[in-house]
Amino acid sequence: MLSRNEILQTLNMIDQQHLDIRTITMGISLLSCADPDPEACCRKIYDKICRKAERLVPTGEAIEAEFGIPIVNKRISVTPIALVAAGCETADYVPFAKALDRAAKTCGVNFIGGYSALVQKGLTEADKKLMNAVPEALAVTDYVCSSVNVGSTKAGINMDAVRYMGEVIKKTAQRTADTAGFGCAKLVVFCNAVEDNPFMAGAFHGVGEAESVINVGVSGPGVVYHALQSVKGQPFDVVAETVKKTAFQITRMGQLVAREASQRLDTPFGIVDLSLAPTPAVGDSVARILEEMGLEVCGTHGTTAALALLNDAVKKGGVMASSHVGGLSGAFIPVSEDEGMIAAAQSGVLTLDKLEAMTCVCSVGLDMIAVPGDTTAATISAIIADEAAIGMVNNKTTAVRIIPAPGKKVGDMVEMGGLLGSAPVMPVHRGSAEDFVARGGRIPAPLHSLRN
């Protein structure tokens, strides 16, 4: 029999500490939708998504009601569209984004990811067409998310793609200037992108995946924060153990929901992503966990070490709790989506440089960061190159989701709304990287990529 304390602890986690399942994401392969006729291809894409994901949202809601655990998002990820559309006789890839958007609306999901291209080593004609279409595609759709993988430990960094993505991000911001560059919040540039990530905006359904699959992302920074409050002043060994135990409990719940969703939808279970994903709500912040470890403000000296411990302990605790762990798994540090990060950035302590250092030890990268509207495409490309280099050399996923908010200056706020929160505009270095980015070509893969 469960004890009263155990039951009350679980209820407190859900009611007071913002414990939730962040997302159930259904991955759907669209490789079977290829067709030389773009209209036919779009029709097939729409039909297949609607057929596969028809019951996703009602099933998620039913699980939510029966188990009493909030499931915040229901999402869809699809095969990178640059692959699906490669056989179409068309130069315009915007209609594919519209087809995805229509399907997302019909299914009632929050986001659909996979308007993507994988160009870590080189660009196909289809990749170029897709990247060209991104600014328009993100402006005319509501739920479509786009990602481009520009580097990997195995292939090195495609600096032509890095240069191009700097321009794409600028164009996307300009194209969505009426919403302070909101389009950029739906666009991620990756190094070492993973094929089973359930989190947006970077989710896509990899080519090595099954026909369809259920991936679940858990959350729970508030629960970890609360647990650490009970071990104030104790050594880091205790801190790590406490985080591990909490991560285990959170992940067990994720595993339960994933298994249940997979059974009810008759779709194979893929992975549980063990991520601490913050929200802008007070008490649901990764930054506050770091501060609870003894830092006055997130971003001060010691932050990288604190984050390294947190990230590692989350994985160690979570990995025992799930049969398959994957995705990005670790602590997320999106600035606009984390109440503590926003406060730290506004106080000037948390800078872009410190965030870059933090991305060496956290699960992803520079995420949801607003920079001044006059930041050049070359500077953005250089930021992407730096992040990609960290990912490439350290054998980890890194990403850049950056918003050069049109007309905004350092100190202004960019309102994204909902879970995306609001981002203070952060300064970038003024020294030009124009000539560096203009070189193009490829940065070779590091020596340790040769592991065979």
Added chain:
Amino acid sequence: MRAIVTVIGKDRVGIIAEVCALLAKNNINVLDISQTILQDYFTMIMMVDTAACDMPFAQMVQYLQEEGRKIGLNVHAQREDIFNAMHRI
């Protein structure tokens, strides 16, 4: 199906009787009860079996919540599995 029903509300006479009547009316069998007063608040945890209940589970959850609200109580029902997942290996 086994579920955990939690009842929280300002303490007064007859809470257990009212909640049990509500459950009995819907063929929900009570397996175990644990009850205490936490900071003036009546807090009860019940393990119940819903196998004979006519309503689908999700509907029953909503029904108990609404009926509870009418008598000034916060009544939650959840499948037992979530607690087992979190606290038992």
